[in-house]
Amino acid sequence: MAVEGLIDVGWLERLRAVTDDFVEQSRSLTESNVIFDLDVGHSASEPRLRRLSSPTDLHETYWSFASASPLVDVVVDLLGPNVKFHHSKLNFKAARGGEEVKWHQDIQFWPHTNYDLLTVGVFLEDVEPGMGEVGFVSGSHNGPLFDLYDGNAWIGALGDADLSTAGVERASCPIGRAGTITVHNCRTVHGSAPNRSNRARPLLLQTYAPADAYAYTDLVKRSPHGEELIRGEPARWARHDPRPCLMPPSGAYRPIFASQQRED
Ligand SMILES: O=C(O)CCC(=O)C(=O)O
Numbered sequence: 294m295a296v297e298g299l300i301d302v303g304w305l306e307r308l309r310a311v312t313d314d315f316v317e318q319s320r321s322l323t324e325s326n327v328i329f330d331l332d333v334g335h336s337a338s339e340p341r342l343r344r345l346s347s348p349t350d351l352h353e354t355y356w357s358f359a360s361a362s363p364l365v366d367v368v369v370d371l372l373g374p375n376v377k378f379h380h381s382k383l384n385f386k387a388a389r390g391g392e393e394v395k396w397h398q399d400i401q402f403w404p405h406t407n408y409d410l411l412t413v414g415v416f417l418e419d420v421e422p423g424m425g426e427v428g429f430v431s432g433s434h435n436g437p438l439f440d441l442y443d444g445n446a447w448i449g450a451l452g453d454a455d456l457s458t459a460g461v462e463r464a465s466c467p468i469g470r471a472g473t474i475t476v477h478n479c480r481t482v483h484g485s486a487p488n489r490s491n492r493a494r495p496l497l498l499q500t501y502a503p504a505d506a507y508a509y510t511d512l513v514k515r516s517p518h519g520e521e522l523i524r525g526e527p528a529r530w531a532r533h534d535p536r537p538c539l540m541p542p543s544g545a546y547r548p549i550f551a552s553q554q555r556e557d
Contacts, residue, residue, distance in 0.1 A: 295467035295475045296367075300415055304362060305471055308417055311354045312383065312495060316340050330548050332387045341387040343550050348497070349381040350516050359499045360523045364413055364474070368501045368524075371476065372409060375504035375525030379403070379410065380513050383417075384496045386425040391488035393425070395450035395553045396461050398433075400479035401441045402449065402541055402549070403513075405506040407534040408434070410479040417495040420468045425488035427475065427496070428464030434478035436460075438539060447542045449552035451482070504528040509538070512546055 319329045320337040328351065330344035348355040358364065359381055368376055380403070385391065400408060420426050439455045441448060451459055459482050466485075467475050477483055479500075488494050502508075502520070505528035513519025550556075 295469060295473060297469040297473045299363065299367070299474045300472035302472070304358060305417065307354050308358060308415075308497065311352050312345070312417065315345050315348075315351070316342065330550060332385070332392060333390070341391070342385040343387075343392055344385065344548060345383040346548065347381060347516055348383050349378070349499070349518050355381060355497075356518060358497075360518070360521075364415070364499070365523060367474070367476065368411065368413065371411060372501060372503045373525075375528060376523055377502045377504055377506075378518050378521050378523050379500040379502050380516060380519060381497070381499040384498065386485070386488040386494035386496065388488060388491050388493050391425055391494065392550055392554070393487045394427070394485045394549065396456060396459065396482055396484035397441060397450045397549070397553075398439060398480050398482055399500070401438070401539040403500075404509040404538040404540055405479075405502060406509070406531045407503070407506045408478070408480050408536070409506055410500060410502045412477055412479070412498050412500045414475040414477075415497045416469060416471050416473045417497055418492065419470045420473070420494055421490065422466075422468055423488075424468075424490045424492065424494040425485045426466045426468050426494070427483055427485045428461070428466040429475070429477050430460045430464045430482040433460060433482040434480040436480075436482075438480060438536065439482070440539060441541075446555070447552055448555065449549050450484075503532075505530060505532040507531045509540065
């Protein structure tokens with residue numbers, strides 16, 4: 294679902310100011326690192342970022358936004374009163390070619406005991422058709438959980454055979470002015486095309502879990518706010534969904550772009 298213009302200009306200005314500072318910092322980089330994922334053609338004169346990883350770990354403004362803005366009220370309405378923050382990321386989708394994100398579901402990247410996690414995307418700038426807007430397959434969270442391996446290789450995306458049954462041709466691709474939010478469940482099939490416009494499409498994403506969903510991997514264990522309770526009470530009992538969950542490969546996490554593009 295999408296709600297147009299939910300985030301006010303005050304928040305947007307704060308988020309853009311801090312984002313501009315990180316883009317400035319990226320000018321000196323020639324290769325990606327754990328914080329900055331660089332897009333093809335990145336240079337000091339024309340910074341091109343795919344992703345700023347875990348922005349909530351990097352600046353208080355991102356954390357205040359994720360943990361104490363109207364966003365959290367939306368999440369509580371959907372998940373109930375007891376909510377944990379899980380992680381955040383800022384996908385830039387640079388102008389003129391910012392990379393596609395292939396069709397995938399999220400939960401296979403960070404499996405949990407149940408499937409009630411959701412991600413809220415926030416448009417930091419206006420998004421028009423052709424800017425690599427994210428497409429979501431409505432109802433797909435109730436469908437199958439797909440294999441994101443190709444044989445033994447983790448590709449973080451649906452294979453061709455599954456793509457033909459996943460309903461991607463009927464995906465809806467919300468657009469809207471800056472401050473618009475999208476919300477999708479962790480099983481929802483989604484993806485986005487390259488950005489063919491002359492403007493970047495910064496999308497700030499934050500993922501939340503109900504307090505009774507427990508992670509199977511230690512992906513966010515080292516993150517200062519990973520799995521932090523932001524509303525309500527901690528859960529004494531873990532709630533288990535009986536449906537099985539695919540596990541990602543063990544070892545160091547690789548960002549979605551690197552996995553999907555099979556970068557070494
Ligand atoms: O930024 C995008 O276009 C999609 C991001 C996404 O689906 C993800 O990071 O899981």
